[in-house]
Amino acid sequence: MSVQTTPVASRLASGGEQRRPWSYAWRRARSRIPLWHLLWLLVGALVFLVPLYALVQYSFSGLASGQSPFHWYLTVFDDPQFGTSFWMSLQIALETVVVGLLLMVPTAFWVHLRLPRLRPAMDLVSVLPFVVPPIVLIVGLIAFLRPFTWLIDRPEVLALIYVVFALPFLYRSLDAGLRAMDLQTLTEAAESLGSSTARTLFTVVLPNLRAAIIGGALLTVAIAMGEFTIASLLAFNTYPVYIYNIGTSQSYEAGALSVISLLLTWGAMLALFVLGRGGRTPTQTGIIK
């Protein structure tokens, strides 16, 4: 058998090479040095990097001679409003994390343990904030919350609203964490040793969910620190609103503030990737647009 086919095969192969040696060599060379693909990687890199470079360069330009290159950054740090708005955003972010985790950790735990049939419904609910984006929700919230002036006049209301937008990411992060840990076996083991459900949650489930909780919390902080639409329309002077207001009159300072904002996003995302190397955590929030 092999004696018969070998000459045929070799003839076919050599014939193919003889008929189009150039195109064969060209194709091999091209698959080794994929110019087409390199081109698109380059275009992608340019689209990503050029605006960043322009922003950073802008924040170091427009200086009078003898001024520090960090002049606009120093000017911004001297502005007392920088501190107040930044602190306000940070406080709101922490409140959002606390409320979001208090709401979502028990819910996700409970759904996995006792109501697994609700999981598709939970997936559906976590898409809802996408259907109702911030600019739409705020219209309804103003109509609904107008009578409750004691609530809508306090910055804490922002945290309560941001929880809605953080829910999908908190839930997905916790859901992935819970899927990875064989909850049923762990809780059965704990219960058979006489542990209560609450004790199981605190001493068995939570320590195993640490990475998922920190990941979800970081995304929540990124959302709350960057959200502009609702804060600006409710007239709260959060950090992004402050950047916008500065930008209307002092564009170099606004450039410096935007760089700081960018570094914060980088920090949060970097921490997320360092932590989330094992599991698949969502990274795209799509809320700040």
Add this chain to the structure above:
Amino acid sequence: MALAEVAESAPRSAVDAHARPSGRAGLRRWAFLGVVPFIAYITIFLLIPTGELIVNAFRDTHGHFTWSNVDQAIHGQNLAAFGFSMQVSALSAAMGGVLGFLVANAVLHDGIPRFLRPVLVSFSGVASNFAGVPLAFAYTATLGTTGLVTSLIGHVGLHVTPLFLTNLLGLSLVYLYFQFPLMILLVLPSIEGLKKEWREAAANLGASSFTFWARVGLPVLAPSLLGMMVLLFGNAFSAYATAYALGSTGLVTTTIGLLINGNLTLNPQLAYALAFGMIVIIAVTVSLYTLLQRRASRWLG
């Protein structure tokens, strides 16, 4: 081994069935109480406000039923705002979709070092979250009147109009910054999911990379690629902060913003109707996305 497992699990489930008397079943009946806080929260901060705005879209200032708000929302300037929003969303979704696909496909090529894949994913995560006011300033520094690229291409004789960043192409270019990274994150798993056998079979039959994509890859991926672009459309459609910071006033979102920005002389009823219109359009895009995803899973399951 397998038999031993079955043997072990069989009596265990039998014991379970006996050990779960009515107490457990009774517990299960009350188990839904555990999700009540979550449902209550969603109801108060998402469902009721959304319902309120939908109802108000069909009410006049005295609370009577009327079509006039919706009628106003789909005529004249407001119709133009919907049109412009949809154009920007469609163009930025098309550009972001194509660029994202090409970049994702490039990084998966055998000739590209593997370490670039996680790097690309990380960068996409950062870029898709870098939006809003800071992004607007970054693009003003790039393509504004004194921008970096503006002055660079000025040497070649290309002129950027002062309001470029608020017109269709300009705004779509700005949105591209958060659209194409999102596309990369969405499309990478799909391209990786293309069966390696198909590629090898095509190559064995003498197909070039182009022929493979034209005859096999794209037809198989088409529904899912289209679905992702629909998602990008919705993503751009609901964007507000970036356009507002750039001074754009022609979008639906910025029109709503102007109407409710604490200015009582303006027409809040119209804001309800416009927001309702947005919900309708986004609901259509989400349904379309779901439909296309279902179609896509036929080959990529």
